[in-house]
Amino acid sequence: MVTIRFAIPSKGRLLEPTLKLLEAAGIKPLYTDDRALMLPTKLDWVTLVRLRAEDIPSVVESCAADLGITGLDFVKEYDADVEVFEDLGFGRARLVVAVPESSGYERVEDLPDGVRVATKYVNIARKFFEEKGIRARIVRVSGSTEVMPLLGAADAILDVVSTGTTLAIHKLRPIATVMETSARLIACKKSLQGPKARLVTSIVELIRSVLEAQKKKLVLMNVPERLLSRVLEVLPAMAGPTVARIERTPEPMVEVMIVVDEDELPETILAAKERGARDIVVVPIEKVTR
Structure with missing residues (x-):
């Protein structure tokens, strides 16, 4: 029997709305267990695979999973060669460049060459600053980006922002929006052809029908x-x-x-x-x- 693997975020702000969307589409896990990385669903030909949201684009690109839900920011960061479908309507946020409130910088163009920018979006940051003509030193971090300027490890950050509360707590101020992001349904391009194509397309249409009904x-x-x-x-x-x-x-x-x-x-x-x-x-x- 042909089966479909569907990668979903294992935690974070995308997890709960992803599960609600899939349940409305009839793709409901048979059980919930935070320790389980693979979950069977009511559709016996669909298995959910729980992964970090940032890993999902690469896993789907390789066809280790046929479909996935993740943020557009991660798709762009890893330049994943996947089919990207429409906005799912949740997980909206911005990628911004932020600096300490006391820095005196008002625009990203005010940043000097050699500015240290802490981020987990290394590729997006590098491309952004190159386009601005600024020679930035990218400091790769996997978490706690906002604390880097307070520790003296960076002069600015490039990070995802939903409400801006976390920036304010750490006395940071955004000076540029790099991109808008939201949750997207993505698919392996090879899975849209061959024996899996009909099943993958049917799942895409199920999800679209839920979005339309909302x-x-x-x-x-x-x-x-x-x-x-x-x-x-x-x-x-x-x-x-x-x-x-x-x-x-x-x-x-x-x-x-x-x-x-x-x-x-x-x-x-x-x-x-x-x-x-x-x-x-x-x-x-x-x-x-x-």
């Missing part, structure tokens, strides 16, 4: 038949509303069912009520496949 709601409403045309004028829908007759009502009534973008929901409900719709029900959607 943006939409199912709306059901009762409408007097005499007002139907007026209500339909203000209703958006993916492929037109579904209309069904309601039996045994004092006046002829129909039920209208539509799928609405969440951003349009308040305006749609208000407009429909103003034109005579009643008994409006909003229902979450699990998956949407086009």
Whole structure:
């Protein structure tokens, strides 16, 4: 039987939303154990592989795993030759250059040649400073980047920032944004061909259907038949509303069912009520496949 290995972060800010996304797509581990590196799922042909998020691009590139979820920052850092799919909508952050608040530097262009920059994003940092024409000394660290200037081991840092709280605690101030990052679904290019292609593509489509559903709601409403045309004028829908007759009502009534973008929901409900719709029900959607 053809099987698929799916690499997921073993810890950190991407772990919990990754598991929630996969569960919504029907890819749920049969058990949870922090010591287990490989987890079978409800789909007997899919196994989850727990890895450090920064290792996932290389593992997927080599096809040791067919699919993976990791940050775009790690894909760029390792220049991984993988298929990168759309933004998964979580893990949003920025890679920034930050300096001590007391340094006096306001822009990255103010940094002198020979500036020591602590980071785990060595390749991104090297390319960034080369493009800026600054000869920086890159200090490779695997953690606790923010403390390096306080220890005198670096003059600046290049690190990932979500809220900026950690920078403020360590009296650091960002002076440049290097890139925006977020969680991405990636795939081994060879796995998108040959015997695994159908299974890998089906998983990608499952995840896409969950992402699409998160943006939409199912709306059901009762409408007097005499007002139907007026209500339909203000209703958006993916492929037109579904209309069904309601039996045994004092006046002829129909039920209208539509799928609405969440951003349009308040305006749609208000407009429909103003034109005579009643008994409006909003229902979450699990998956949407086009």
